[in-house]
Amino acid sequence: MDYFVKSIASLLKEKTNLREDEIEKLIEIPPVQKMGDYAFPCYTLSKVLKKPPNSIAEELSKTLHAISPVAEIRAIGPYVNFFVDKTIFSKMLLKKVHEEQDLYGSAKVGSGKTIVIDYSSPNIAKHLAVHHLRSALIGNAIYHIYKTLGYNCVGINHLGDWGTQFGQLIVAYKKWGDESARKVYTVTDLNNLYVRFHQEAAKNAALEDEAREWFKKLEAGDSEAKELWQHFKDISLKEFQKIYDMLEIHFDAFIGESFYNTMVEDTVKRIKKKGLTKISEEALIVDLEPYNMPPCLLRKKDDATLYATRDIAAAEYRMKTYTFDNMVYVVGSEQKLHFKQVYKVLELMGYDWANRCVHVDFGLMKFKDGKMSTRKGKVILLEDLLIEAIERVRKIIEEKNPSLENKDAVAKEVGIGAVIFTDLSTRRTKDVVFEWESVLNFEGETGPYVQYTHARLCSILRKYGKPVTADINYELLKEDEAFALVKNLSQFPTTILKAAEFYEPSLISNYLIDVCASLNRFYNTHRVLSDDEELTRARILLVDSTRQVIKNGLSILGIHSPDRM
Ligand code: ARG
Numbered sequence: 001m002d003y004f005v006k007s008i009a010s011l012l013k014e015k016t017n018l019r020e021d022e023i024e025k026l027i028e029i030p031p032v033q034k035m036g037d038y039a040f041p042c043y044t045l046s047k048v049l050k051k052p053p054n055s056i057a058e059e060l061s062k063t064l065h066a067i068s069p070v071a072e073i074r075a076i077g078p079y080v081n082f083f084v085d086k087t088i089f090s091k092m093l094l095k096k097v098h099e100e101q102d103l104y105g106s107a108k109v110g111s112g113k114t115i116v117i118d119y120s121s122p123n124i125a126k127h128l129a130v131h132h133l134r135s136a137l138i139g140n141a142i143y144h145i146y147k148t149l150g151y152n153c154v155g156i157n158h159l160g161d162w163g164t165q166f167g168q169l170i171v172a173y174k175k176w177g178d179e180s181a182r183k184v185y186t187v188t189d190l191n192n193l194y195v196r197f198h199q200e201a202a203k204n205a206a207l208e209d210e211a212r213e214w215f216k217k218l219e220a221g222d223s224e225a226k227e228l229w230q231h232f233k234d235i236s237l238k239e240f241q242k243i244y245d246m247l248e249i250h251f252d253a254f255i256g257e258s259f260y261n262t263m264v265e266d267t268v269k270r271i272k273k274k275g276l277t278k279i280s281e282e283a284l285i286v287d288l289e290p291y292n293m294p295p296c297l298l299r300k301k302d303d304a305t306l307y308a309t310r311d312i313a314a315a316e317y318r319m320k321t322y323t324f325d326n327m328v329y330v331v332g333s334e335q336k337l338h339f340k341q342v343y344k345v346l347e348l349m350g351y352d353w354a355n356r357c358v359h360v361d362f363g364l365m366k367f368k369d370g371k372m373s374t375r376k377g378k379v380i381l382l383e384d385l386l387i388e389a390i391e392r393v394r395k396i397i398e399e400k401n402p403s404l405e406n407k408d409a410v411a412k413e414v415g416i417g418a419v420i421f422t423d424l425s426t427r428r429t430k431d432v433v434f435e436w437e438s439v440l441n442f443e444g445e446t447g448p449y450v451q452y453t454h455a456r457l458c459s460i461l462r463k464y465g466k467p468v469t470a471d472i473n474y475e476l477l478k479e480d481e482a483f484a485l486v487k488n489l490s491q492f493p494t495t496i497l498k499a500a501e502f503y504e505p506s507l508i509s510n511y512l513i514d515v516c517a518s519l520n521r522f523y524n525t526h527r528v529l530s531d532d533e534e535l536t537r538a539r540i541l542l543v544d545s546t547r548q549v550i551k552n553g554l555s556i557l558g559i560h561s562p563d564r565m
Helices: 002-015 020-026 043-049 053-063 086-103 130-148 165-176 179-184 187-203 206-220 223-247 257-262 264-273 307-322 333-348 352-356 370-374 382-400 407-424 447-464 480-490 492-501 506-525 533-557
Strands: 038-041 070-076 079-084 114-118 152-157 277-280 283-286 296-299 326-330 357-360 365-367 432-434
Touching (some): 002 020, 002 053, 002 079, 053 079, 079 086, 086 533, 114 130, 114 307, 130 223, 130 326, 130 492, 165 187, 165 206, 187 223, 206 223, 223 407, 257 264, 264 277, 264 296, 264 307, 283 333, 296 333, 307 326, 307 333, 333 352, 333 357, 352 357, 407 432, 407 506, 407 533, 447 533, 492 533
Parallel strands (some): 114 326, 326 357, 365 432
Antiparallel strands (some): 070 079
């Protein structure tokens, strides 16, 4: 907590030539309690003073005098380690959590700043794929993380609703679609039309030309083309929305690629004007060879624009509309090159904000259970996956806690929470292996485990049955397990800051696992409810604060915290 870091920094300032803010940045939190609560590494001083860090640490620890809230100072290797007054520390932290409740962890560092987050962004007329799910969940968590830090967040779903493939779809629909059944068309039907188109086009190349013609018509605003395209889009959005609703994922705007159709012309003009374009094999490109990248394609030989062209136009539009401080694209790692090219072109166009665009990439989700990928054709239907998660949890509840009220609601919160937590518990750039046994393991490092820990804490509080107060004897929370838990809870705000800095929600999920482990160590060694009223009151405050931190953390990840499970 700042107060302690500041107190330590002011002690150190007296004995070193470093500024207080420099010292604050250097202060670390040791990994284990026996090394103290805070540590000051002496490497920086060692360079300045040309002395080994260990001897500097030794000297400093002798000349520094511990004054409250610092209780003891000790050199350990190249570090000066500080032990704080546990009572003061616990009191400050637990009072804060108790006062701030749902707001504990919030900050104002982002106030006045805007971040644009582009996430999920699926392609219409196709099923929402697993990478769109990952993007949705990671993006949604990043949205909450930045919101918690006071940023103005703009969540955008950059729908893939433009491109030559819609010409193909129109051709397929006109040839093989059943117009009378139009109203009941689903994404699966649209997908089948695509498949049919490619099968037929392999035999009859003229179909491709027809498709290109139709896409040109669409780009030119032809009313029949537009009407069909809009219809495909409506069908798709309805299906996507069902999944977003299940996951409770919200977007501030659905602005698809088609939106930029009228703007790309000017964008291309600006790029040309900067002298950046070239014609290559009849296509309009930006040569990126000097930057060791393949060229960025702006227009094909038939004049149609491309994914990258629309992304460049979109970036300009977003800057103009939202004047963002940062913009992140939550998109799979396979598009690394695409974003590097787009950013390069923006930079070459002279936009100084190009370096404030970040590609938040992520790995694949792999399914161990082979069965899942063949359930309905080759694609895993996400809706099926979520429904299966809920059904499986429903069964577990029926076995373990058949008298639970609101079984359906709890099954939904736990089932969906389990999927979200799995997705967010590994570093995002790593691949995630999805396996039901581990996803739903109530004893593993899973969503259900964290939710279950939360529900257990709620149950202790129900048993206690009285209001929780922060007016307790803090001397009573000095035991190692209690204090370790307090310290864990104190790390929540910094964890959020770090998660924001690295766009890494897994820092929060892993933190929550640590809090649960710490809580369990406390709970297994100390009775919370006892005849000793004063002690009970103190421990109840700790229990309630832990409950609050778990709830706030899960909420950032987009997961509910049921009171009973
Ligand atoms: N629709 C694209 C896809 O499914 C993802 C779009 C990501 N966002 C963007 N601005 N390019 O691969």
